[in-house]
Amino acid sequence: MTSWTGYLRSDGSKGIRDWILVVHTVECARFVAEKIASGEENVCCIGYDPCNDNDYAIRLLLALSRHPNAGGALFVGLGCEYTQPRRLAEVTEASGRPADWFFIQDTGGTLTAVAEGKRRLAALKERVEKNRKPVSMGWQDLSVGCECGGSDATSGLAGNPLAGRFFDRLVDRGGTAVFEEMAELVGLLPELLRRAETPEAAEEIRAAYDNMVRYCTSVRQYSISPGNFAGGLSTIEEKSCGAYAKSGSRPIRGVIRVSERPSGKGLWLMDSLPDPYFMQFGYSNPHDTEGLMDLLSAGCQVLFFVTGRGSPVGAPLAPVVKITGNSGTFLKMEEDMDFDAGPILSGETGFDEAALELESLVERICRGDRSKSEILGHREYAIGCKFQDTGRPRRC
Amino acid sequence: MNGISNPMNGTDEESNGIPALLLSEEDNVVTLLSLAERGDEVRILSGGGTLAAADSIPLYHKMALRFISRGETVLKYGVAIGRARQDIPAGAWVHLHNLESFLDEKSSFLDLHTGVDTGRRYE
Numbered sequence: 001m002t003s004w005t006g007y008l009r010s011d012g013s014k015g016i017r018d019w020i021l022v023v024h025t026v027e028c029a030r031f032v033a034e035k036i037a038s039g040e041e042n043v044c045c046i047g048y049d050p051c052n053d054n055d056y057a058i059r060l061l062l063a064l065s066r067h068p069n070a071g072g073a074l075f076v077g078l079g080c081e082y083t084q085p086r087r088l089a090e091v092t093e094a095s096g097r098p099a100d101w102f103f104i105q106d107t108g109g110t111l112t113a114v115a116e117g118k119r120r121l122a123a124l125k126e127r128v129e130k131n132r133k134p135v136s137m138g139w140q141d142l143s144v145g146c147e148c149g150g151s152d153a154t155s156g157l158a159g160n161p162l163a164g165r166f167f168d169r170l171v172d173r174g175g176t177a178v179f180e181e182m183a184e185l186v187g188l189l190p191e192l193l194r195r196a197e198t199p200e201a202a203e204e205i206r207a208a209y210d211n212m213v214r215y216c217t218s219v220r221q222y223s224i225s226p227g228n229f230a231g232g233l234s235t236i237e238e239k240s241c242g243a244y245a246k247s248g249s250r251p252i253r254g255v256i257r258v259s260e261r262p263s264g265k266g267l268w269l270m271d272s273l274p275d276p277y278f279m280q281f282g283y284s285n286p287h288d289t290e291g292l293m294d295l296l297s298a299g300c301q302v303l304f305f306v307t308g309r310g311s312p313v314g315a316p317l318a319p320v321v322k323i324t325g326n327s328g329t330f331l332k333m334e335e336d337m338d339f340d341a342g343p344i345l346s347g348e349t350g351f352d353e354a355a356l357e358l359e360s361l362v363e364r365i366c367r368g369d370r371s372k373s374e375i376l377g378h379r380e381y382a383i384g385c386k387f388q389d390t391g392r393p394r395r396c
Numbered sequence: 397m398n399g400i401s402n403p404m405n406g407t408d409e410e411s412n413g414i415p416a417l418l419l420s421e422e423d424n425v426v427t428l429l430s431l432a433e434r435g436d437e438v439r440i441l442s443g444g445g446t447l448a449a450a451d452s453i454p455l456y457h458k459m460a461l462r463f464i465s466r467g468e469t470v471l472k473y474g475v476a477i478g479r480a481r482q483d484i485p486a487g488a489w490v491h492l493h494n495l496e497s498f499l500d501e502k503s504s505f506l507d508l509h510t511g512v513d514t515g516r517r518y519e
Contacts, residue, residue, distance in 0.1 A: 186499060230509065345429060
């Protein structure tokens, strides 16, 4: 049986990386936080911009700080903002991960605050190292999230169906798979309902679908953009067929929302759309980075990003594996692309063969090889305001 | 959505023409695997048969497999991906100029080649 060495967390989850996060709790603290993280091995910076707080954003910050690939966190605040670094550090510490925090205004100016941050980070690193628990892990401990972006018509013909094939194999071995982009399932409700594992899952899917249509029609914004059109996709319905293919063919166990971990193994649908609220926050799927954050928030240790037209983006905490169904894109952007699924389209290889090849790439990455986005140091993040209901059950 | 699982059936056939995928039997469009110039012969993989391209069609874009009348549903993967905005002759490029989403009204105001919203003011 395939296994490799990971990091055991006190909630029983296992990480394939051991990152320390430096988290700014407001835009005003971003510069200092970035300077603290700069030049440090296995340390990356994320954070939240607004001075006002938001339940969704706090849940997301805590989901990332307690991610299986996270070993500890340093929270850096300015001192005026609503979001409290001390509270975030306490909850992170309670999850068995060393954490620390400070306010810039209590410490001094930029240089003094950066020096203080570096000092605290060094102490934190020592604690994280002492706390480290190597553990054997395998496919059954792995959760892989998949999103697609910069799609063209090849995404629905090769890239996404290949990711779907990988998902089927992962689920069959007891692993967890999360697919997202509720806003790219337009017109596919009957298909989704057919694949619901239980009546409860069907109810969740129907409620999420109805909410998506309500949201998109009210903001008059669909998850399709000029590059998609130029790449041969004419409507959101057509793009949706391709996006849906990444889910593979196994039963859908239910719908999870941002910062929720799946309650069991198998295939899950991530819904990141806002619920009705007196403020209409943002757009559905403002960009791919938000999608990657959603998947991270569900605890995925590896992220797939299927992109026909190509994209340079990566993510904090987890390796992003970039798959394209367009060999022209692969050639043009090979420095960013991890896997060329184009040979499936030209008939040079089949889905089964390509799925095995992709699986061996993922296994190497779990063993410590770095994906292209990791090598290049891509750690884009986006944590914005949104309203999402957390109550269960979610029914129509 | 039978086509999704294995759209590559029949790609090993040896013959000439621009290869195009018919993803589901009931579809009225095919997806081109090379760009076609007007008049090029397009060879439909897995479905068999050929058809002359009535327009120049970009790589991975769609071509009408038969005459599609105004208002008719356009099917790809066996799924309704939109509605014909006008009569579409067999062999024609099917895209933003003659196909619209059932929901997204924006899809009718975009540049045919770049997909850019031509109504947006930058001033």
